[in-house]
Amino acid sequence: MKKSYYPKIIVFGIDGLEFSLVKKWKLQNIMQKKHSKLDLSDYKVIVTPPIWGSMLTGKINDEIMEMWVKQAQISGLGINTKQKWWAKIGNILPPFLDLWIWYNIFAPLFGGDLFVKTANYIVDRNETNIFQFFQKPWTNGIPSYGRIVNNPKRKYEFQMAMYGNDTKFKENIIKIYKEDKKKLFSALNKNTYDIIFWYTVILDKIGHIYYKDTLTLMKYYFEINQLVGQIKTKFPKSHFYIISDHGMIKVKGGWGLHSKYAFFSSNTGEIIKKPYDLYNLILKHKTI
Numbered sequence: 340m341k342k343s344y345y346p347k348i349i350v351f352g353i354d355g356l357e358f359s360l361v362k363k364w365k366l367q368n369i370m371q372k373k374h375s376k377l378d379l380s381d382y383k384v385i386v387t388p389p390i391w392g393s394m395l396t397g398k399i400n401d402e403i404m405e406m407w408v409k410q411a412q413i414s415g416l417g418i419n420t421k422q423k424w425w426a427k428i429g430n431i432l433p434p435f436l437d438l439w440i441w442y443n444i445f446a447p448l449f450g451g452d453l454f455v456k457t458a459n460y461i462v463d464r465n466e467t468n469i470f471q472f473f474q475k476p477w478t479n480g481i482p483s484y485g486r487i488v489n490n491p492k493r494k495y496e497f498q499m500a501m502y503g504n505d506t507k508f509k510e511n512i513i514k515i516y517k518e519d520k521k522k523l524f525s526a527l528n529k530n531t532y533d534i535i536f537w538y539t540v541i542l543d544k545i546g547h548i549y550y551k552d553t554l555t556l557m558k559y560y561f562e563i564n565q566l567v568g569q570i571k572t573k574f575p576k577s578h579f580y581i582i583s584d585h586g587m588i589k590v591k592g593g594w595g596l597h598s599k600y601a602f603f604s605s606n607t608g609e610i611i612k613k614p615y616d617l618y619n620l621i622l623k624h625k626t627i
């Protein structure tokens with residue numbers, strides 16, 4: 340077995356990265372040599388954890404997906420279908436009441452807080468995943484593989500931001516982004532990992548709340564574009580893949596909602612069509 344002295348593969352998992360904005364702002368570093376729009380029509384619900392899970396395992400977990408479908412029918416969360424009655428009521432309730440009702444009445448009836456419950460399902464269910472095919476894999480945590488992107492506290496801050504008080508929300512997403520970036524650099528500097536799968540949720544969170552605020556939106560898209568450029572210059576020999584679980588479209592009120600497609604790019608010219616195709620692509624370069 341050959342040892343890699345630089346990361347053979349670097350994957351940037353960028354939650355919520357919107358294809359059309361990458362094109363519109365000509366973010367060359369993110370576009371790479373080749374890029375494609377990923378089709379999400381196989382996913383009954385366009386929510387974060389099961390899509391990431393499918394990239395890591397090569398398949399959609401039907402049981403996990405059904406749990407999300409059940410909740411989506413009640414909450415109207417991130418779906419292919421139109422907004423359900425519960426979501427409509429939620430829009431007119433103050434956040435504390437909306438969340439209280441959700442966590443105390445609806446969530447217990449419909450499978451609990453799935454963001455928390457399915458945050459580590461690949462490990463919990465012992466599913467075969469890409470990290471098992473590498474000698475020294477590294478990740479800072481991915482939804483479905485050890486990362487909780489939403490919990491009651493985050494959800495409350497999110498709703499407060501929608502109501503105009505975004506201080507805590509912004510403070511926390513920036514703090515988390517900075518921590519993730521620090522972890523990335525420290526992993527890269529160690530020079531011992533053969534696959535580095537870095538995940539960030541910043542563009543998803545920013546996109547949901549600040550879609551109408553073009554300058555804020557641009558600031559973070561350009562920040563990620565610059566970060567990609569920096570890493571690519573430092574590790575020119577690595578296979579570099581960028582992937583998102585879904586994009587973000589602007590809806591009434593200026594908020595962002597998940598779009599029905601996602602983004603992929605590579606510096607090798609390789610292209611995929613569905614998020615779960617990432618699995619076979621990565622396995623082509625396995626080190627075990």
Ligand SMILES: [Zn+2]
Nearest residue numbers: 354355387584
């Ligand atoms: Zn997402």
